[in-house]
Amino acid sequence: MIEPKGNKVLIDCYECKAKVSDAAAACPHCGAVSQSDDSMPVIVTDMDMKISSMIWFLLKAAIAAVPAVIIIYTAWTIIGGVMSPLLHM
Numbered sequence: 001m002i003e004p005k006g007n008k009v010l011i012d013c014y015e016c017k018a019k020v021s022d023a024a025a026a027c028p029h030c031g032a033v034s035q036s037d038d039s040m041p042v043i044v045t046d047m048d049m050k051i052s053s054m055i056w057f058l059l060k061a062a063i064a065a066v067p068a069v070i071i072i073y074t075a076w077t078i079i080g081g082v083m084s085p086l087l088h089m
């Protein structure tokens with residue numbers, strides 16, 4: 001018997017370790033979805049979400065830092081105003 005040489009490659013199912021054609025969308029034995037091209041957009045989307053949420057976090061941190069800087073500056077001015085007469089006595 002001569003094995004038919006097609007372009008289909010048998011790969012080990014990551015779930016049940018059975019031989020599954022890489023052309024199959026899901027494992028016929030356990031139904032696990034193929035880890036080939038389908039998983040890539042998910043990772044890209046996940047990365048995209050992480051980057052955008054990080055930018056959003058930095059933006060919110062920058063906005064939140066403005067009142068903090070004003071408070072620190074005001075407090076520093078008040079402390080400086082109180083302390084400098086004492087230091088110059």
Ligand SMILES: [Zn+2]
Pocket residue numbers: 013014015016017018027028029030031032
């Ligand atoms: Zn399987």
